[in-house]
Amino acid sequence: MTMQQQALPLTGMAQPDTGHYRGDHLLVAEMVERGSKVLDVGCGDGDLLLLLESRGIDGRGIELSREGVNRCVAKGLAVVQGDADTDLINYPDDAFDYVILSQTLQATRQPRVVLENLLRIGRRAIVSFPNFGFWRMRLQLLVGGHMPRTENLPATWYDSPNIHFCTIKDFVQLCDEINVKMERAVALDLYGRPLRLNLPWWFWNMFGEQGVFLLSRAGKAK
Amino acid sequence: MVKVQSIPSPAIHADERSQEADHPSSLVALFGKDQPLPLDCGIDLAPFQIAYQTYGELNTERSNAILVCHALTGDQHVANIHPVTAKPGWWETMVGPGRPLDTDSYFIICPNVIGGCMGSTGPASTNPATGKMWGLDFPVITIPDMVRAQAMLLDRLGIETLFCVVGGSMGGMQALQWTAAYPKRVFSTLAIACSTRHSAQNIAFHELGRQAVMADPDWNNGRYSEKGIQPHRGLGVARMAAHITYLSDAALHRKFGRRMQDRELPTFSFDADFQVESYLRHQGSSFVERFDANSYLYLTRAMDYFDIAADHNGVLAQAFRGIQTRFCVVSFTSDWLFPTSESRALVHALNASSARVSFAEIETDRGHDAFLLDVPEFFDISRAFLQSAGTARGLNRTGG
Numbered sequence: 001m002t003m004q005q006q007a008l009p010l011t012g013m014a015q016p017d018t019g020h021y022r023g024d025h026l027l028v029a030e031m032v033e034r035g036s037k038v039l040d041v042g043c044g045d046g047d048l049l050l051l052l053e054s055r056g057i058d059g060r061g062i063e064l065s066r067e068g069v070n071r072c073v074a075k076g077l078a079v080v081q082g083d084a085d086t087d088l089i090n091y092p093d094d095a096f097d098y099v100i101l102s103q104t105l106q107a108t109r110q111p112r113v114v115l116e117n118l119l120r121i122g123r124r125a126i127v128s129f130p131n132f133g134f135w136r137m138r139l140q141l142l143v144g145g146h147m148p149r150t151e152n153l154p155a156t157w158y159d160s161p162n163i164h165f166c167t168i169k170d171f172v173q174l175c176d177e178i179n180v181k182m183e184r185a186v187a188l189d190l191y192g193r194p195l196r197l198n199l200p201w202w203f204w205n206m207f208g209e210q211g212v213f214l215l216s217r218a219g220k221a222k
Numbered sequence: 223m224v225k226v227q228s229i230p231s232p233a234i235h236a237d238e239r240s241q242e243a244d245h246p247s248s249l250v251a252l253f254g255k256d257q258p259l260p261l262d263c264g265i266d267l268a269p270f271q272i273a274y275q276t277y278g279e280l281n282t283e284r285s286n287a288i289l290v291c292h293a294l295t296g297d298q299h300v301a302n303i304h305p306v307t308a309k310p311g312w313w314e315t316m317v318g319p320g321r322p323l324d325t326d327s328y329f330i331i332c333p334n335v336i337g338g339c340m341g342s343t344g345p346a347s348t349n350p351a352t353g354k355m356w357g358l359d360f361p362v363i364t365i366p367d368m369v370r371a372q373a374m375l376l377d378r379l380g381i382e383t384l385f386c387v388v389g390g391s392m393g394g395m396q397a398l399q400w401t402a403a404y405p406k407r408v409f410s411t412l413a414i415a416c417s418t419r420h421s422a423q424n425i426a427f428h429e430l431g432r433q434a435v436m437a438d439p440d441w442n443n444g445r446y447s448e449k450g451i452q453p454h455r456g457l458g459v460a461r462m463a464a465h466i467t468y469l470s471d472a473a474l475h476r477k478f479g480r481r482m483q484d485r486e487l488p489t490f491s492f493d494a495d496f497q498v499e500s501y502l503r504h505q506g507s508s509f510v511e512r513f514d515a516n517s518y519l520y521l522t523r524a525m526d527y528f529d530i531a532a533d534h535n536g537v538l539a540q541a542f543r544g545i546q547t548r549f550c551v552v553s554f555t556s557d558w559l560f561p562t563s564e565s566r567a568l569v570h571a572l573n574a575s576s577a578r579v580s581f582a583e584i585e586t587d588r589g590h591d592a593f594l595l596d597v598p599e600f601f602d603i604s605r606a607f608l609q610s611a612g613t614a615r616g617l618n619r620t621g622g
Contacts, residue, residue, distance in 0.1 A: 037576075058578075066583055073550065073580040074602045076610025080551075080569050080581035090570040 021051055023192020024128050024212060028100060031126055031184065031214045032057055036097035039122065041084050041114075042104030046072035049079070060096075062087060085109045088117040096122040103210070105129045106162040116178060119217050124183070128212040131187070133167030133205040152209070168204055168211040175215065184214035225491035229458035229503055232511040243514065244348050246273040246334070246341025247305035248298055251378050259336065259371050262527075265361040269350065272375045273341025274298050274333035277317060278325035280381070286617055287381045288323055288608075289372065290332040291389030291396035293594075294521050295461075295513055297340040300332045301325070306512045315596050322605040327617065328385065335396070336371045337363040337521050339514035345444070346514040357444035357516055365392070365528045369399045373407070383407050385615055386608060390414035390593035391560065392521070395528050398568070401549075402530050402541040410548040410611040412604060415557050415593045417564035418538055418571070419529035424559060427467055428522040431460030435515050444516050457515045458506030465505045470556040470589035474498060538571035545572075548614065549579040550607040552593075552600060559590040580607060 021029075025048045032038055034056050040049050043061030045068055052059040061079035063069045072079035084101070085108050099122030101114070106129055108114045118125035130153055131137075140148040147157040155162065166174075168187060175182055187195045187208025195208055204211070251272045253259065258268035275298040280287060290300055290313070297304075301311040301318050317323040317330055334342035337360070345360040352359075376384070387408050389397040394416025401411045420428075435441055438456025446452050466474075478498040482488075485495065494500040534540040549572055553565035562583050572579040582603050586592045593600070612618045 060578065066585065070582045070584070070599060070603060073582045074599075074606045076606045076613075078548070078578045078580050080573070080579060081566075081583055087570075090573050092574055092576070095573075095576045 022047065024102065024188055024210060025051055027186060027188065027194065027212050028102060028126050028128065029055060031212075032098050032100075037095075038098045038100060039091070039096045040100045040102065041088070041118070042101060042107070043072060043077075043079055044068055044102075046075050046077045046079060048100070048102060049077050050075065053077070084114050088114065088121060091117075091121045093120055094123060098122050098124045098126055100126045102126075102128050103130065106165050108164065111164050111166070112174060112178065115174065115180070119180060119215060123216065125180075125215045126213070127171075127215060128210055129166065129171065130162075130210050131168045131205065131208045132165040133169060134209050135206050136190075136209075138206075150209075168208055169201070171211060171213065172201075175213070179218045181216045181218040182213055183216055186212045188212065225489070225493050227493050227503075229455050229506050229510070232452070232454055232507065242306060242340050243344065243346035244341075246298075248273040248275050248334070248341050250274075250341060251375050253374060257374070259367065259374065261361055261367045262364045263361050267336075267343065267361065270336065270343035270371070271341070271347075272333050272336070272343075272371055274331060274375060275300060275302065276332075277301055277330040278328055280329040281617075284381055285383065285615060286327065286385050287329045287331060287376075287383075288386045288388060289376070289384050289400070290317065290323070290330055291368075291372075291387065291393035291400075292332060292335065293389070293391040293393045294464075294525065295509065295518075296393065297338060298332045298334040298342075299340070300330070304512070307508075312594065315594075316601070316604070322601050322608065323388065324605075324608075327612070328608075331376075331379070331381075333372055333375055335368045335392075335521065337368070337517060337524060339517035342371070344514070345516035345520055346447075355445070355447050357447075360516070360520065362523055363520060364524050365395050365399050366403065366533075368524065369396055369403055372396070372400070373404060376407075383409055385617065386410040386412055386611060388412040388414075388604075389416070391416055391590065392525050394560075395420075395525065398530060399528075401545070401547050402533075405542075405545050405547055408547045409615055410550070410607070412550045412552070412607060413565075413568070414552045414600075415554055415560045415565075415590055417560050418531060418541075418568050420525050420527075421564070424467075425526045427464065427559075428526055430463055431522060432519050434459040434463070435519060438515075441515060444519075446515065452510070453515045454507070454510040457510050457513065457518060458503075460518060461509040461513075462502045462506040465502060467559045468589055468591040470558065470587055472556060472587035473589055476587065477501075538567070539574040542572055542575040542577055545575055545577050547577065548607075548611050549577055550603070551579060551581045552603060553581075553583045554588070554590070554592040554597075554600075555583060555585045556587045557590040557592065 037058045040061045049059040062082040069081045099118040137148040187204040190209045255268045258266035300313045334340045337344040339346040345356045349356040387397045387400045394413040397413045401408045435456040438453035440451045441453035481497045483497045483500040530541045531538040553562040569581045
């Protein structure tokens with residue numbers, strides 16, 4: 001596969017400029033064209049939406065937790081309480097230019113249906129998720145013999161909201177299956193920095209702590 | 223004989239209040255015979271008047287006006303001492319300098335609804351054709367009628383676009399009706415503890431209240447004031463029943479539990495042994511002092527008829543199609559009169575219209591009444607919504 005070649009160098013990603021924003025948020029924001037309309041599914045405390053709005057993007061959000069929603073609304077953001085699994089059906093086709101699912105796919109009950117809905121509502125989707133193929137995950141299972149836990153995924157197996165973990169390889173396979181076009185793909189290391197582009201997929205799957213994908217409907221994107 | 227105690231006669235005499243119906247202690251906009259209010263029932267109401275209060279100042283661009291719509295038993299006295307009860311305004315926690323509806327930044331207008339009894343034309347007003355109180359000769363009005371009258375008031379005041387329309391409960395219904403009927407005149411909408419249609423359960427409670435009023439012999443087919451009486455027992459019972467729906471089981475338990483009222487043991491009578499009984503009786507009797515019984519019939523009816531979707535082929539999303547207005551919808555977890563599910567249905571319809579909408583559900587045990595009480599999270603959200611809408615409207619550039 002030649003996906004890596006489609007990933008672009010990231011402008012404005014130099015450490016001094018990133019400020020307090022998360023690496024994956026900056027990367028996502030880079031992928032969104034200015035002036036577009038965006039839905040952030042699972043928007044948490046609204047940090048990504050604030051970043052997008054600061055760039056002149058019309059952002060909306062859905063968040064599962066009431067506390068998260070209320071913190072977002074108290075920041076002046078247009079966020080509603082809702083569930084990615086059940087509430088996306090209420091949105092019409094092509095309502096947004098981009099629909100973002102940041103670090104949430106693994107917590108949905110039906111990731112495939114959710115992914116299909118993202119690309120129905122939005123012309124493009126940006127999906128980021130923790131890569132379960134990351135070497136530290138593999139090592140914990142292989143050597144430690146227990147379910148992996150990391151700084152970014154600290155929950156134990158019995159109280160984790162993350163019920164559908166996948167690897168970068170698995171995700172690419174799902175995209176192929178449901179005929180989704182990958183416009184860009186980026187793997188981030190443990191520190192949120194993008195891995196070099198000219199590396200093979202197995203390397204990404206091993207050393208990428210998370211994957212960030214810009215997707216569009218095959219044959220339909222602008 | 224077992225001792226009984228019913229709702230006492232009001233301390234404030236009916237005459238004192240009925241003065242307010244024709245000659246309110248407020249600003250009044252008069253509309254003559256040449257400016258009728260077309261009502262949904264087919265009648266043109268003319269002449270009529272709207273009593274209203276304003277707070278803060280209208281800016282030179284006339285872009286900072288906020289319309290506050292009051293609830294069923296509210297009135298225009300949002301943030302000043304009430305002329306009849308001498309109590310503070312009903313939303314002083316929300317409206318005032320430094321409050322979420324900041325009178326240092328915004329121009330607040332609150333009219334008494336058509337059908338009300340505090341100076342806007344309603345059943346308690348004098349019918350110019352007869353020189354007597356309208357009573358049941360007053361035409362049945364609807365929420366859209368109230369909003370149409372308010373639009374005429376804004377025309378009179380020279381305000382083309384509202385920065386925001388705000389309301390809770392019946393006020394929220396008006397806010398939604400405003401936005402659906404005049405989308406270009408409403409920049410933002412803050413709809414609190416309300417619904418786009420009145421539920422069967424809510425209609426049922428209203429019918430209970432109306433029947434209580436009409437069952438009181440002093441109601442006299444609506445012509446009580448001519449006899450110098452008022453159906454204070456019927457209206458008091460209506461208010462008691464309604465007041466229970468404004469609270470919650472948890473709030474009643476927290477406030478009163480099974481505690482006794484000024485006594486240790488039951489009196490084995492129908493006296494108010496329990497604190498909760500005493501409280502409800504107080505609610506009933508104090509309400510009667512400030513509210514007209516016929517007005518209560520008309521306003522509850524207006525709420526019953528409210529159904530925005532019905533005016534749009536039954537599809538709620540059609541009412542808001544292509545709308546540019548910014549919405550903030552707020553519900554409260556323990557509100558069983560206008561439960562969160564009703565707000566969620568509204569939010570879904572707004573999503574389907576791709577409207578810019580925020581929706582927050584606030585956790586509280588205080589029931590429907592929470593929107594009138596001191597709930598800091600609700601204030602924070604209202605303030606932030608207005609500030610962000612203000613930025614979008616260019617209101618925050620001057621005056622810092």
